[in-house]
Amino acid sequence: MRVSRYFLPVLKETPSDAQIVSHRLMLRAGMIRQAAAGIYSWMPLGLRVLQRIEKIVQEEQQRAGHIPLLMPTLQPAALWRESGRYDDYGEEMLRIKDRHGRDLLYGPTNEELITDIFRSHVRSYRDLPLTLYHVQWKFRDEIRPRFGVMRGREFLMKDGYNFDVDRESALHAYNRHMVSYLRTYERMGLKAIPMRADTGPIGGTHSHEFLVLADTGESEVFFDSAISELNLGGRSVDFNNWQECAAIVDEWTQPYARTEETHDPRTFELEVPEERRRSSRGIEVGQIFYFGTKYSEPMGATVAGTDGTQVPVHMGSHGIGVSRLAGAVIEACHDDRGIIWPEAVAPFPVGIINLAPKDDKTSDICERIVRGLESSGIEPLLDDTDERAGAKFATMDLIGLPWRITVGPRGIADGYVELTRRSDGETEKLGPEQVVEKLIDIFRAAGLTN
RNA sequence: CGGGCCAUAGCGCAGUUAGGUUAGCGCGUUCGUCUGGGGGGCGAAAGGUCGCGAGUUCAAAUCUCGCUGGCCCGACCA
Numbered sequence: 001m002r003v004s005r006y007f008l009p010v011l012k013e014t015p016s017d018a019q020i021v022s023h024r025l026m027l028r029a030g031m032i033r034q035a036a037a038g039i040y041s042w043m044p045l046g047l048r049v050l051q052r053i054e055k056i057v058q059e060e061q062q063r064a065g066h067i068p069l070l071m072p073t074l075q076p077a078a079l080w081r082e083s084g085r086y087d088d089y090g091e092e093m094l095r096i097k098d099r100h101g102r103d104l105l106y107g108p109t110n111e112e113l114i115t116d117i118f119r120s121h122v123r124s125y126r127d128l129p130l131t132l133y134h135v136q137w138k139f140r141d142e143i144r145p146r147f148g149v150m151r152g153r154e155f156l157m158k159d160g161y162n163f164d165v166d167r168e169s170a171l172h173a174y175n176r177h178m179v180s181y182l183r184t185y186e187r188m189g190l191k192a193i194p195m196r197a198d199t200g201p202i203g204g205t206h207s208h209e210f211l212v213l214a215d216t217g218e219s220e221v222f223f224d225s226a227i228s229e230l231n232l233g234g235r236s237v238d239f240n241n242w243q244e245c246a247a248i249v250d251e252w253t254q255p256y257a258r259t260e261e262t263h264d265p266r267t268f269e270l271e272v273p274e275e276r277r278r279s280s281r282g283i284e285v286g287q288i289f290y291f292g293t294k295y296s297e298p299m300g301a302t303v304a305g306t307d308g309t310q311v312p313v314h315m316g317s318h319g320i321g322v323s324r325l326a327g328a329v330i331e332a333c334h335d336d337r338g339i340i341w342p343e344a345v346a347p348f349p350v351g352i353i354n355l356a357p358k359d360d361k362t363s364d365i366c367e368r369i370v371r372g373l374e375s376s377g378i379e380p381l382l383d384d385t386d387e388r389a390g391a392k393f394a395t396m397d398l399i400g401l402p403w404r405i406t407v408g409p410r411g412i413a414d415g416y417v418e419l420t421r422r423s424d425g426e427t428e429k430l431g432p433e434q435v436v437e438k439l440i441d442i443f444r445a446a447g448l449t450n
Numbered sequence: 451c452g453g454g455c456c457a458u459a460g461c462g463c464a465g466u467u468a469g470g471u472u473a474g475c476g477c478g479u480u481c482g483u484c485u486g487g488g489g490g491g492c493g494a495a496a497g498g499u500c501g502c503g504a505g506u507u508c509a510a511a512u513c514u515c516g517c518u519g520g521c522c523c524g525a526c527c528a
Contacts, residue, residue: 012477012489013462017521037520091451092527109528142527143451157528209528218527284528321528355487390488397488408487418487 001348003383007044010395020216022330023148025339029399031326038145038153045399046326048347050156053325054135056187056344057158064180064239066131066160071113073137077103079112083299094141106139111295111317114161118313119301125165128303128313131173133160135322147216149327150283156323163313165305167292170314174206174290175245177318179237181210181286182252184320186232189342190332192285193227194252198261199289206290206316209259211282214331221282222263224255224272283328290316339400340423343446348381350439351401353392355408357384365417365432366407372436377449380405397422403442405435 009030017034018024026032031046042050058068074096080086086093086105094106107113114132122130135158145153162173178194185192190212197209211221213228230252238244256272258264259282268277296302296312305311321328326345333340343349352369356362366382373380381401383392389408396404406418416429419438430438443449 009460011461016456016462019522034520138528140527144522144524144526146522151527155528159528287528319528324528353487388488388490389486390490393488395489406487410487 001379001381003381004385006381008395008399009043010398018148020147020150020331021334022150022216022327025330025334025398025400026148026327029339032149038142038151040149040152040154045347049326049329049341049345050323052345052347053188053329054156054158054322057135057184057320057322060180060184060187061133061158061160063183064131064176066133066180068134069117069132070134071107071110071117071136073107073139074104075107075110075113077105079116080105083112083115083295085112092140092142094139107136108138108140109317109319110134110136110159111161112299115295115299115301115315118161118163119296119299122163122301122303122313124304125306125311129162129164129169129173131160131162133158133318147327149323150331151218152323155321158320158322160318162316162318163296163301164315165303165311165313167314170290170292170316171206172242172245174288174316175242175249176239177288177316178208178252179232179245179248180239181288181318181320182232182248183237185210185212185285188325188329188345190285190325190329191228191231193221193223193257193282195221195223195257195259195282196253196262197259197287199291205292206288208253208288209284210286211259212285212328212332213280214283214328215281216331217281217283219282219284220260220263220279221258222260222268222277222279223257225276225278227252227255227257228278230255283324283331284321285325285328286318286320288316288318290314334400337394338398341400341402343402343443343448346402347399348401349378349443349448350380350403350405351396351399352380352382352405352407353389353396354382354384355389355392355406357386359409362407362409362412365412369405369407369417369432369436372433373439376440376443378439378443403439407432 011028014024015027018027026046029045030043032040032042035041077086093108096104096106098104135156137154138157139154142153145151162170164170164173192210192212194208194210197207199207256268292314293312296315302310302312329345330339333342350373352366354363354366370380370382400422402422404420404422411417415431417432417435418427419430419435420427
């Protein structure tokens with residue numbers, strides 16, 4: 001993509017409405033534009049990030065054996081009356097009437113719809129286990145939306161629902177989700193810690209929230225520093241293996257890690273040596289629940305068990321805040337010049353700065369680099385505009401692409417271009433062919449190209 | 451939902467306390483020119499129903515009332 005033909009409305013000054021760093025940077029980098037309080041348009045650069053995050057979420061869900069579908073944003077009130085939540089949910093639910101006066105609502109979540117789908121099509125324990133999920137826009141009419149996409153009213157969320165024949169298999173589904181969530185966040189370049197959490201209005205007996213540590217997080221969290229050392233690395237996981245999933249869950253839930261709602265200072269001091277006790281702010285980027293038969297019983301979601309009698313299914317639900325993650329990544333990865341995207345979610349993997357677009361030789365080298373990268377499936381963003389060099393550098397730093405290639409007459413005269421890593425500014429001089437080869441190697445090693 | 455505050459050019463702001471000719475400034479935009487490796491210099495230009503509606507007044511961006519939208523703190527929340 002060429003900057004001259006792209007739509008990248010960056011701002012030099014910080015809009016006064018934005019308070020936290022991710023909101024400021026998303027506005028300045030031209031990723032989002034507010035349409036109303038807590039409601040945003042996703043501009044081209046922001047959409048690319050959102051889509052890359054969603055793609056990782058989708059791939060990891062499917063790797064764990066979960067089945068995608070797509071439920072609507074508008075839902076009939078009747079189903080919510082059936083579960084009793086139409087009245088319970090309160091003002092946060094956006095209620096709408098259609099032209100016939102029928103009550104609709106803009107879905108804040110989908111337990112009722114999914115349970116309705118399940119009960120009308122699944123009859124036997126033989127159809128289980130089943131986990132259905134979708135990635136869909138939700139609306140919660142927050143009293144006070146803030147922090148940009150981190151706490152918007154409209155937000156994109158992956159929500160999934162597991163149906164199992166009994167408690168044990170539903171708990172395996174719980175474990176399976178925890179492992180797949182750990183993989184999901186790790187692939188995005190994030191450290192997200194599962195913390196024992198309150199089950200809140202969704203109810204149930206088990207729940208963990210996943211928190212990304214960041215100063216601007218909305219919750220206070222307490223944890224054993226040992227948990228931040230853990231990572232899955234490239235470990236391959238058999239998601240059908242109950243013991244294997246349970247072992248990983250044990251590993252990650254043994255160290256103390258709780259949000260303020262469930263935090264118990266005495267246990268904390270008893271279990272965790274003083275030098276490993278940590279407290280921090282955290283951004284919640286996902287939550288998993290096991291709630292048994294809470295919805296299946298009142299809504300009649302039953303299957304025929306092995307002995308032929310009808311039993312209510314055991315369920316759980318699981319969510320990942322896809323749009324919120326775009327903000328959370330920035331909170332975790334930025335400096336005073338702008339965003340520093342992890343390679344896995346960057347809107348473009350590489351930015352190329354042409355310092356002399358009017359110089360044929362320089363432009364020619366840029367074109368060759370672009371073609372070289374594109375032939376390996378790497379799409380760079382080429383700044384071919386007539387801006388000042390300083391402005392181009394500043395914009396490139398702001399939008400935070402992981403790698404920058406600087407092409408100018410000065411270097412070309414000596415046969416090199418410069419490759420700079422955004423995260424630490426490390427720069428090396430390479431020939432135009434070498435820079436392409438080197439990047440291809442890097443992205444291949446990271447599994448981001450073929 | 452309690453408390454506080456804001457709305458003037460695309461963005462950031464001044465002007466409102468004490469009403470008074472043609473509403474300014476910086477950045478951005480357009481044109482010209484010099485420049486050309488970290489948001490450059492010079493010169494010119496375009497761009498405003500001062501959020502909307504009533505009212506007070508000889509006169510309203512400025513005072514009063516109502517409305518709409520937005521922000522911050524708290525409670526709440528993926």
